[in-house]
Amino acid sequence: MDESAERTRVEWHEWGPEPFEIADRTGKPVLLSLSATWCSWCHEMDGETYSEPRIAANVNDGFVPVRVDVDRHPRVRERYNMGGFPSTVFLTPEGEQLTGAGYLGPDGMRQVITSVRKLWDGKGAEAGRVPRSLQGEATPAGELTPQIEEQLLGALHETYDERSGGWGTDAKFPMPRTIEFALKRERQQALRTLDAVGANLFDEHAGGFYRYAAGEDWSEPHYEKMLDTNAAIVRAFANAYLYTGGEEYRQPAADTIDYLTTTLWTGDAFAGSQSAGEGASYYARAATEREDADEPSVDPTLFADRNALAVDALLTYRAYTDDDAAGRFAERALDTLDAELIADGEVSHYRDPENTDDVGESLLLADHAHTVAALTTAREVLGADALDGRAIEVARRVADAAIDELHAEGSFRDGPASGEGLLDRPLRPLDGNVEMVDALLDLAVITGEDRYHDVARETIEAFAGAWDRFGPQVAVYGSAASRLLNGTLVIRVGNPAGSDLHRAALRMGDHEKVVVPGADDVADGTATVSIVTADDADATAADPATTPGELETRVSDLTADRSGE
Template sequence: MPITEPAGDHIELRNTLGSAASAYLRSAAHQPIAWQQWGPEAFDLARRLDRPVLLDIGAVWCHWCHVMDHESYEDTGVARLVNEHFIAIKVDRDERPDVDTRYQRLVQALSQQGGGWPLTAFLTPAGHVFSGGTYFPRTDRYGRPGLLTLLPRVAEVYRQNGLGAQEEVVEVNRQILEATGDRLTPGEPSEQWLHTLLATITHEWEETHAGFGLPSGPKFPAPGTVELLLRLHAEIGRGEARDMALSLLRAMARGGIHDQLAGGFHRYSVDGMWRVPHFEKMLYDNAGLLANFAHAFAETGDGEFAEVARGIVTFAADVLWNEELGGFGGSQDADVGPGDDGDFFTWTPAEARAALSEDEWAVAMHRFDIGEQGEMHHNPAKNVLWIARTVEQLAGGFGASEAEVRAVLARIREKLLAARLRRPAPFVDPTVYLSWNGMMIRGLAEAARFVREPRAQALAVRCADRLAAQCWNVERGWPHALGPGGTFTGGFLDDQAQMALGLLTLYQLTGEPRHLELGLGTIRVMEARFRTPNGAFRDTPIDQRAEVAALAAPSHPYADQPTPAPVPTAAIALEVASLLTGEPAYHARAEEVMRQFAGENPRRIGHMGSTAALALAMLVWPNPTIVLTGDAADPRHTALRDAALRAWRPGLVVRHGRPGTHDGTYLPSPDGAPRAFICAGGTCSPPVSEAASLVEALRSLARP
């Protein structure tokens, strides 16, 4: 569809979002604004008409994006100003994270404000930012100028100052991107770096309600930090690291950020007690948290962690799984429509009471703190469900056994969930983002391994195999997104790194050569398309043509925000590949990648450096590896494999040999019996042939 149509001696603009692959962009196709999709055609149009660009970046799950769309961009007065004076471009930040990352940095620096979504930026026709912010109302309020006030001012400033031709704007943008980017800071990986980061994380820790942020909030999940804290406890015996990880998971599990009925977690908590969430539910959060809770169960044996992990699997399977595309959709919205704020997920006392018997209501009221004064500002009667009383407390209060209370709670959950499912449900974005699906494949594999959740392995295998059949390209790797119309948006480093790590984790569970081969093939593409001449990785392919100057600015993302940073994730995948194959070249590349950033000050990066720290930990401490040899069809091999997969220690890798061959230096026994070796730091234990002997030998992996 063409962007414009000539109409006499002028150009008539029209909204082109109806043809977009993104569900978020299509949701604005009805708006009176002549939105264009991101691309060179839109910027060429701005140059021809000498107009500034209004850039709006948002997401389908973003509450305030929907608010701004409804109150501002559906207004005919705002639309008239935009269409007369600007070229309007709308971007889905999930579809184009490279665009979002760079323009967030530019707008934050120029406005001296925090970023976020919606992001509103005013650009020259060459794509350089000269003004911007986040949410703007239609009229002046909340201490912010309204668009009806702001748009004429911006257009006038652009015209009077000739900003489209000013080199000063170009230079300021260049300096900002250079100063705020993920710069290479070479150094040698060291254990001291990890000790310093732990001290920094401890300083950032909010003790009262657990987590990172102010006691008043907001607070976000920190899956990478949980993984790091468990690894640090395993390596250096720091009990406070373990305590922080487990207390954070317990606080989240019992709070309103955790969907107490359907499982899974909302994106973040607006308060510091984890009670009142922003209600959107993201695939990436739930993928990382699934691995967290599976590992916490392996660490403690506490059934609460296993129950939460099973709930995440249920949410992923029942809500996000897209059978047509063979992958998981990206998110579930917070709201159903304008004026809504999580009403699908919250309850008035009357709504809850109507779904339950009187006895059940009495228990539910105390369990979830359901009262006439709820937590939601837009409707004070609405309650967020959070665990106010434990099973033990309820049993004591009602004079019942814990088993009886659990049975009542199961009925309450079943009835409330059934009632909730009769409500209009928030939209689920069906788009399959490969990076987030790689994360979920890993999370499911860990849940299958440690929680023994029966659906988890089947889902992980189905997802990996379906995506491989539909969108893997041996030369170009994984695309970024798969939608009903096929793949769209070329793949980023994040897609390759997360899919590689997910596949290599799945291979440890299944022992299927196709999962190993596909993971290694992904690493080959990652090396060929994203490796820079100095050995670092960048976020976009080195051969990708940048539509505007901002996208040409190199970015080497090594800090988490909020997903795991792609560069250290790639390094972790390389190191795991080395352990699974015995190929030292993978280890050498992991070291080369992390040397580019090991000079970063851990005090500056704080807990956002958790994935980088996990990569460094794999390089400075030996990674225990269980090597299995022999015929996988032999029942003795099955027993050894099951014992190996049940073994828990952060960083432990399970390596499978191939039937009828020897696996490197790990020779089969003379009689062909399956054997297992435990190796770390270049040395291996004597081989064992019995599962009981392997379990005994694994005790040598005890913490310091």
């Protein structure tokens, strides 16, 4: 439980079976508070609302209060989030929802408490409901068609903000995965959005990107800095540099890596986040005024998914720039991830550095997807020696564990279908499924094992019946569908990692490609170029390349032939 929760007058319970057993035994509803260490509004609600004596007494007497850190319990977050944090959710003893809200000041909390008590006294547990996404309905399966990518490209055009950049007319989020989809298909939109992200969300004084902007013109930034947001932005800027060669895209990636490897570096891996500061006023000050203020706190928790994404991002940057320092930090974080959070293919969600016995639950989809992606990227960039030569073997085990334990009825659950409240009801997040599909397609190419292609295709098809309703937020679904329909550009290099031919392969202008250095089936001093699909309709360049120039020609000719140019 975070320190701000301990400072309130509420007698908080940790998430687990005990508070639900107490609620059932005493006939009381549960008050679930979803909070985060980085969330300034959460701290304000603790100070203004939960610390008010009469409110705290009412909560303690009439409810069973439970506090959950949303970073450490993502499955709870996804089932009970009321649209932001803090979320204040009232539950039956079985975990079904009665009602909920976001931030509540003292007056608002009194009104809600009165309303919930009337509801509970009148209907009891019968007033509880289960969100539709958790009611066990089958995913909307369908056939993969070229229309999927076309639909998502159309969604970009329909929602793109021509004046300010980005997609949508409300709050602006960086949306780095959407940017990556657009880089290959609608580059000017992607680049203009990156320009807006860099101009409005980057902290010029201390480094790092803020989480999002409340204003449609990128104004009113929310100042918290998340490891996963910053890592994903690094990768997006690095991929923009791959396509353009522009310093204006390399430099923001480099500056953000500096932030990650200083402020968020714990000595062995990356911390989870940096808060916005009390009242969010720190970042609104001029640089000279910050010097006399306390720097916002950092949550040093080691999160598997966020560190894996950071490893992927730093190695992507190294691939295009030869930045050895970025590579060394990535390797150190990957070693730590392997040593502390991966066991027999199962990834634990987090480890508390101040209490090494405090380890998060295992077998969460996001952890496994990002870990497989980090391991395959390590094999592409660092070569066969990545993770002491075990990168792909570990990737296999992590992928196999997810497939064995989480893949059912054609798609992946977000975690084990067990636990308190609504955790025993399966949730199949589209974004998490797509991230795993991308990782499995890379793993299939590197290992030559078709089973990973088969699971990837089945998973994408499990959602293909709803493609006409997808928006830009899930544009990366179009990337995965395209890879399955049109294939993945694969460059296999006989030379080891770091050779001129390998470095040239990494710099070929397609960020969705797969590069395999030190390939056993390729002669030393040569590289082969092919487009690999899931239905054995592979295409291969006629002759191996022996120089970077020849490699560029082979890639250009093969991709032109496949596209009909």
